[in-house]
Amino acid sequence: MAKLELRNLNKTYTPRVVPLKELSLNVENGEFLTLLGPSGCGKSTTLRLIAGLEQPTRGEVRIGDRNVTHQPPGQRNIAMVFQSYALYPHMTVYENIASGLKLRRMASAEIQQRIGEVSQFLGLGELMQRKPGQLSGGQRQRVALARALVRRPDVFLLDEPLSNLDALLREQVRAELKQIFAAQPTPVVYVTHDQTEAMTLSTRVAVLNDGFLQQLDSPKRIYVRPANRFVASFIGSPQMNLLHLKCEGGFAQLGRCKLPLPSQVTVPPEVIFGIRPEHVRLVRPEDQQVLQGRVVLVENLGMSDLLTVQVEGTQGTLLRALLPPDQSWSGKQISLALPPEALHWFDVQTGDRLPDALP
Amino acid sequence: MTLVQKDAPLDVVPPRRWGLAVAVGLLLIFSLAPILWQVLTSLKTNADIAAVPNVYFPRQLTLEHYIELFRRRPFLRYMLNSAFVASVSTLLCLLIGTPAAYALARLRLPGERFILAGVLIVTLFPYILLFLGLLELVRTFGLANTYLALIVPYTAMNLPLTILVMRSFFQQLPRDLEDSAKIDGYNTGQMLWQILLPLTLPALVTTGILAFIAAWNEFIFALTFITRESMKTVPVAVAQLSGTAVFEIPYGALAAATVVGTLPLVILVLLFQRRIVQGLTAGAVKG
Amino acid sequence: MNTTLRDQERRTGWWLLTPALLLLLLVYAYPIARSFGLSLVTQNLGTELQPVFAGLDNYSRMALDGRFWQTIGNTVFFTVVSVILELLLGLGIALVLNQAFPSRGAVRTIALLPWALPTALIATTWTWIFNDQFGVWNDILLRLGLIQTGVNWLGDPNWAMWTVIAADVWKTTPFIAILLLAGLQSIPPDLYEAHALDGATRWQSFYRITLPLLLPQILIAGLFRFAQAFGVFDLVQVMTGGGPGGATETVSLYIYATIMRYLDFGYGAALVVVTFVILSLAVALATWGLARLRAVRAIGEPR
Numbered sequence: 001m002a003k004l005e006l007r008n009l010n011k012t013y014t015p016r017v018v019p020l021k022e023l024s025l026n027v028e029n030g031e032f033l034t035l036l037g038p039s040g041c042g043k044s045t046t047l048r049l050i051a052g053l054e055q056p057t058r059g060e061v062r063i064g065d066r067n068v069t070h071q072p073p074g075q076r077n078i079a080m081v082f083q084s085y086a087l088y089p090h091m092t093v094y095e096n097i098a099s100g101l102k103l104r105r106m107a108s109a110e111i112q113q114r115i116g117e118v119s120q121f122l123g124l125g126e127l128m129q130r131k132p133g134q135l136s137g138g139q140r141q142r143v144a145l146a147r148a149l150v151r152r153p154d155v156f157l158l159d160e161p162l163s164n165l166d167a168l169l170r171e172q173v174r175a176e177l178k179q180i181f182a183a184q185p186t187p188v189v190y191v192t193h194d195q196t197e198a199m200t201l202s203t204r205v206a207v208l209n210d211g212f213l214q215q216l217d218s219p220k221r222i223y224v225r226p227a228n229r230f231v232a233s234f235i236g237s238p239q240m241n242l243l244h245l246k247c248e249g250g251f252a253q254l255g256r257c258k259l260p261l262p263s264q265v266t267v268p269p270e271v272i273f274g275i276r277p278e279h280v281r282l283v284r285p286e287d288q289q290v291l292q293g294r295v296v297l298v299e300n301l302g303m304s305d306l307l308t309v310q311v312e313g314t315q316g317t318l319l320r321a322l323l324p325p326d327q328s329w330s331g332k333q334i335s336l337a338l339p340p341e342a343l344h345w346f347d348v349q350t351g352d353r354l355p356d357a358l359p
Numbered sequence: 360m361t362l363v364q365k366d367a368p369l370d371v372v373p374p375r376r377w378g379l380a381v382a383v384g385l386l387l388i389f390s391l392a393p394i395l396w397q398v399l400t401s402l403k404t405n406a407d408i409a410a411v412p413n414v415y416f417p418r419q420l421t422l423e424h425y426i427e428l429f430r431r432r433p434f435l436r437y438m439l440n441s442a443f444v445a446s447v448s449t450l451l452c453l454l455i456g457t458p459a460a461y462a463l464a465r466l467r468l469p470g471e472r473f474i475l476a477g478v479l480i481v482t483l484f485p486y487i488l489l490f491l492g493l494l495e496l497v498r499t500f501g502l503a504n505t506y507l508a509l510i511v512p513y514t515a516m517n518l519p520l521t522i523l524v525m526r527s528f529f530q531q532l533p534r535d536l537e538d539s540a541k542i543d544g545y546n547t548g549q550m551l552w553q554i555l556l557p558l559t560l561p562a563l564v565t566t567g568i569l570a571f572i573a574a575w576n577e578f579i580f581a582l583t584f585i586t587r588e589s590m591k592t593v594p595v596a597v598a599q600l601s602g603t604a605v606f607e608i609p610y611g612a613l614a615a616a617t618v619v620g621t622l623p624l625v626i627l628v629l630l631f632q633r634r635i636v637q638g639l640t641a642g643a644v645k646g
Numbered sequence: 647m648n649t650t651l652r653d654q655e656r657r658t659g660w661w662l663l664t665p666a667l668l669l670l671l672l673v674y675a676y677p678i679a680r681s682f683g684l685s686l687v688t689q690n691l692g693t694e695l696q697p698v699f700a701g702l703d704n705y706s707r708m709a710l711d712g713r714f715w716q717t718i719g720n721t722v723f724f725t726v727v728s729v730i731l732e733l734l735l736g737l738g739i740a741l742v743l744n745q746a747f748p749s750r751g752a753v754r755t756i757a758l759l760p761w762a763l764p765t766a767l768i769a770t771t772w773t774w775i776f777n778d779q780f781g782v783w784n785d786i787l788l789r790l791g792l793i794q795t796g797v798n799w800l801g802d803p804n805w806a807m808w809t810v811i812a813a814d815v816w817k818t819t820p821f822i823a824i825l826l827l828a829g830l831q832s833i834p835p836d837l838y839e840a841h842a843l844d845g846a847t848r849w850q851s852f853y854r855i856t857l858p859l860l861l862p863q864i865l866i867a868g869l870f871r872f873a874q875a876f877g878v879f880d881l882v883q884v885m886t887g888g889g890p891g892g893a894t895e896t897v898s899l900y901i902y903a904t905i906m907r908y909l910d911f912g913y914g915a916a917l918v919v920v921t922f923v924i925l926s927l928a929v930a931l932a933t934w935g936l937a938r939l940r941a942v943r944a945i946g947e948p949r
Contacts, residue, residue: 053538055651072651074544086539090557100543382742383753390756393816394763396782397771413785459666466659474667481674483870483929485877487898488918491684491905492677515673518666547658576764578880583906594766598884610774617767628762632755635762639821640828 002064002154003028004050004187009059011045019045021211023059027155027187034190034198037208038234043191046208047157050189052076063154074103079148080157083164085140087132087147094128097147118150121180138169145180156181156188162197174200195235199223207231229272229351232344238277238306240344241319245273252345255313257291259338262345262356271354272346277306279342280321283335291336293319295329305329309336394621401425401614408610424615434616436589437596442623444506444592445574448513452570453563455514456521461551463522464529465537475526482519486512486579497584508584509592513577517570520638524569527641528562529555565638568631572624593620678922684915691909704916713892713900714917718924721896724807724882725875728814733868735815736822737860743823744830754827761820769884772813776800803893806886810894814881818874822867829863830856862939869932876925897921 004027011020020042027033035043048054050061052073061069068076079100087096094115101111119125122142132140141161148156161177162170178201181188192198198205199219207214207222207230215227226232232240245252245259247267252259254273261267283290293309296318300306305325311317321336323329345354400408401424403417428434463471493512502508532555540550556563581592591599597616600609628635685704687697708714743754760768775783778798787793799809833856841851879898882888888895888903897917905914 048538051538051542052651053541070650072654073538073541074546076542078542080539080542082535082539084533084535086533086535088536088540088554103544103549379742379745379747382738383747386739386742386757387753389816390759390820393768393771393775394759396775400774409780411780411785412788413780413782415782455665455669458662462659462662466655466662468656468659468663474663478670480929481670483873484674484678484922484925485874485879485898487877487879487901488681488922488925489674489677490902491911491914491918492680493673494905495680496672496676511669512673515669518670522666547655547662572762576766578764578766578883579902594764594880597764597770598766598880600770610777610780613770614774617771620767621763624762624764625759628759629755632751632758635758636754636824636828639824 002066002187004155004189005060005062006046006050007060007062009046009049009061010057011042011049011054012057019211020049020056023208023213025206025213025216027189029187030185030203032181032188032190032201032203034192034202034205035208036192036195036198036205036234037214038193040210041208042211043193043208044159047080047159047189047191050155051078051080051157077151077154078157079151079153079155080159081144081148081161083160085132085144085164087140087143089132092129092131093124093135093143096132096143097150100147100151114150114152115146118146121149122146137165138173141165141173145177149180153186156186158188158190160192161190162192163194177201195237207234209234225353226274226344227353229274229346232274232346232353236276238320238322240274240276241280242272242274242346243317243319244348245271247271254338255291255293255311255317257289257338259289259343260340262354268348270348272348272351274344274346275319275338275342277320277322278304280319280323280336280338282323283337287337289337291319291338293334293336295332295334298329300325307334309334397614397617401611401618403611405611424609424611425619427609427612428615428619432600432612433589434596434619437591437593438619440506440590441575441592441594441620444509444513445571447506448510448517448574449567449570451510451514452517452521453567456518456566457525457559457563458551459518460522460525461529461555464526465534478519478522482523486516486577490579490583493580494583502584504585504587504590506590509577509580512580513574516577517573520569520573521566524566524638524641525559525562528559532558561634564631565634565641568627568635569638572627572635575624678918681915681918681922684912685919687912689911690913695909695911697912700912704913705920707913708916708920713895714897716892717895717897717900720807720892720894721876721878721898724811724814724878724894724896725872728811728818728875729868729871731811731815732819732822732871733864735819736867737826737864739819739823740826740830743827757823758820760817761824763817765817765880766884768817769813769881772809772816773800773885776809800886801890803890806890806894810882810885813885814875814878817881818871822871825867826860826863829860833859862936865932865936865939869929869936872932873925873929876928877921 006023006025009020009023010018012018019040023042023046025033035046037043045054049056052061052068052071056069059069060067063076063078087093088099091099097115097118098111101114115128119128122145124139124142124146127135127139127143132143135143141164144161148158158177162173165173174197181201190197190201199222202219204216205219205222206216209230215222215231217225217227222231222235226235226240229242233242243254245254247253247261247269250261250263250267252261252271252273259273261271292312294312295307296310297308298305299308301322303325304322307321307323307329309319309321311319319336345356346352347354399415399417402420402422403414404419404421404423407414407417407419462468463475468474489512497503497508536554536558537550540554545554575592576594577592578594578598581595582598585591585595593616597613597620600613600616684697686699686701688700688703689695689697739757743750743757747753775781776799778784778796778801781796781799783799784793784796788796797805799805837855837859838851841855846854877898878896879902882894882896882899883902886894888899898921901914901917901921904910904917
């Protein structure tokens with residue numbers, strides 16, 4: 001185990017294809033960092049740069065006090081779990097797990113002992129003499145994990161390890177992964193495009209888009225205080241409502257509803273306003289500001305209904321709200337409240353979050 | 360596995376099925392008749408062979424032509440020559456071509472597009488354009504009437520196909536496997552030998568068969584570089600069989616020689632039809 | 647550290663590639679380059695096999711060499727006729743093999759057989775079949791009453807070339823059929839189903855879907871075969887030796903005779919060069935056509 005440090009990493013293929021721009025971040029011991037973003041955002045490139053499967057155009061990769069930027073992958077003492085698991089099809093499970101250790105000329109007694117421990121931990125005991133072709137998806141996944149764990153590397157890298165599993169198994173393995181990596185102190189870098197995995201597994205999440213780091217924060221803060229418009233729209237399902245609003249005297253105008261802008265702001269003429277559908281609620285007697293609207297679409301999500309509401313007093317502005325089910329919403333006029341503490345404000349030009357008083 | 364179309368009612372066979380049956384029948388006759396005729400000829404007595412009008416099925420089966428082949432002529436020797444030259448050149452070709460194919464598939468070399476284009480174009484040039492220059496080389500290095508004079512050009516002439524087919528197989532392999540091996544600490548050589556070789560074994564067999572067939576069948580180099588009887592390969596020996604006796608061409612022996620000389624290839628095709636087809640299409644379509 | 651991983655990878659790549667490249671250069675590039683050099687000298691029995699610089703004499707001699715032009719004509723005729731026949735027949739066989747019928751695998755194997763057999767041996771087989779006295783082909787035609795007396799297929803200048811073409815078609819059609827079959831199998835069946843729902847007949851589907859989508863494969867197979875047929879040697883050498891009276895002599899036979907029989911190395915080299923140039927031009931033209939076709943396809947695709 002050792003701390004992983006990325007300093008100003010850049011990767012350029014051609015002037016037009018620049019998958020990664022100026023990425024710097026640290027992963028401390030015991031940390032579980034997730035690189036999250038849509039496809040093509042640079043997350044896989046980052047992982048491959050850490051692994052040494054690609055070379056950065058500029059910048060440094062450091063593990064502990066070692067600069068490993070120019071070391072081949074085999075010398076970096078990292079272990080990686082691949083999306084496809086990448087088990088060697090012609091070797092047995094045992095040989096697969098042992099291969100990295102054998103190449104490091106470890107004594108076979110120690111190899112046996114380590115594999116024994118890991119296989120017991122992961123419940124692979126009976127599978128040792130099978131070939132990968134004879135295993136189920138979940139078992140292969142476990143062998144791939146075992147192959148990484150047994151190495152006791154300085155850094156673990158996981159590249160979308162759950163995306164080849166079916167939905168049911170995925171939740172189960174996700175929970176197992178959390179346990180496994182919580183129990184050990186080595187830094188983990190995990191790549192995914194699935195925000196649920198990012199939220200549930202990580203100690204910190206790095207949201208990437210278009211080669212740039214958008215936000216590096218705890219899962220909770222990423223959800224509660226998205227740093228910009230992209231993070232706001234990417235995190236959370238259903239998506240956050242993001243509306244272009246006009247401002248006047250410390251308030252933004254949505255229909256007939258006046259929404260208070262954060263106090264520090266020098267009032268801009270326009271602003272992007274955001275609220276998550278799950279934070280929109282039905283009006284209560286104490287609410288001062290009330291939003292009137294007509295329900296134009298109801299989507300039943302089981303434990304709640306996702307309503308699309310046309311806001312009264314606007315030219316067709318739509319707002320989505322997640323409300324308790326079992327009412328016949330369709331076509332109805334309803335009154336909604338937008339709790340002030342759940343509002344997000346972003347700059348129209350830059351997309352950055354406007355500073356606010358909340359911690 | 361054969362797919363059978365949805366069953367038509369038994370009593371009404373649609374005309375399309377009849378047409379197909381006739382077409383398949385004609386195809387079988389087209390492909391097999393010349394070979395079968397040669398087999399029949401090889402089993403006939405000389406009297407039957409020279410009968411006018413033709414005797415289609417031998418009135419008396421005989422192995423005399425086969426016996427003549429091995430007793431009075433060194434046909435076994437020709438077979439061994441062919442087998443040796445073809446096997447060695449095939450192995451060499453795989454040994455040299457496979458690493459090159461890997462380099463072209465994965466290692467992103469500058470100018471690899473030109474190299475590939477060159478390899479592709481080279482397959483289009485007939486050997487007649489090469490034999491003059493090679494003849495000089497063979498003379499300069501005193502290689503006439505040696506196996507080496509055939510092994511070197513055969514290895515080279517099968518290289519383009521080997522490189523193209525193996526490259527397309529390498530490209531189909533999941534890249535993750537190689538990345539994983541690198542992280543495990545394999546160097547390129549170990550990776551080729553321990554990880555990729557076992558996985559490409561089927562592809563190597565495919566390519567090897569194609570190379571073997573081409574080497575076994577080659578004519579012009581064997582005709583030019585080899586003049587000593589004991590070093591000749593099957594195609595040249597058989598072709599010259601018909602030229603030896605001016606007045607009486609030994610048709611029976613010729614037929615027997617054709618049967619024996621093609622037998623190894625017929626067996627290869629019967630055993631590896633699927634692989635051969637894969638290899639041919641991989642080699643040609645990727646271009 | 648100065649060498650990056652990329653440099654190391656590159657160096658490994660060249661190590662892996664070099665043996666193959668060297669061998670290819672030795673066996674392909676050197677002989678052709680050497681022929682260019684040799685074509686500028688006279689080196690034959692007249693010069694006691696010593697090279698004497700002759701400039702472009704060999705080429706001007708070629709211009710007036712009737713036998714050369716005759717062999718070019720023969721080669722072009724052989725190539726064009728046999729490749730066209732092979733493409734037509736190969737397409738037919740591919741269409742048959744693409745149908746579903748019992749034991750299709752076995753039929754496919756048998757259909758592949760002629761391709762695998764040594765040309766030189768096959769040549770003797772066809773020589774025997776077309777034999778004027780005892781040949782089975784004459785026998786069949788006589789029995790069917792199509793001819794009154796046996797035809798000397800290989801000895802008659804009018805028939806000899808057709809006989810050689812027949813043998814070549816038999817031997818190489820399977821190759822084309824295999825390539826086209828692979829092309830047929832790569833056409834998604836929903837295209838036919840959609841077309842059939844639009845009310846198209848089988849013939850319309852063949853013209854509007856099969857042929858256009860198969861065109862790249864047809865051209866590739868045609869190009870391959872064109873190059874090989876242009877250099878045809880084994881088959882003609884064994885079947886007719888170029889006879890009767892030069893009726894089947896192709897360029898490659900003429901080159902071979904010039905060098906091996908007349909020991910006229912300079913002139914032989916010039917013949918090699920000219921054949922090489924003709925073939926290169928034809929291949930370049932075909933490749934250009936193929937690239938254009940692909941470009942047009944690529945533009946037409948996303949609709």
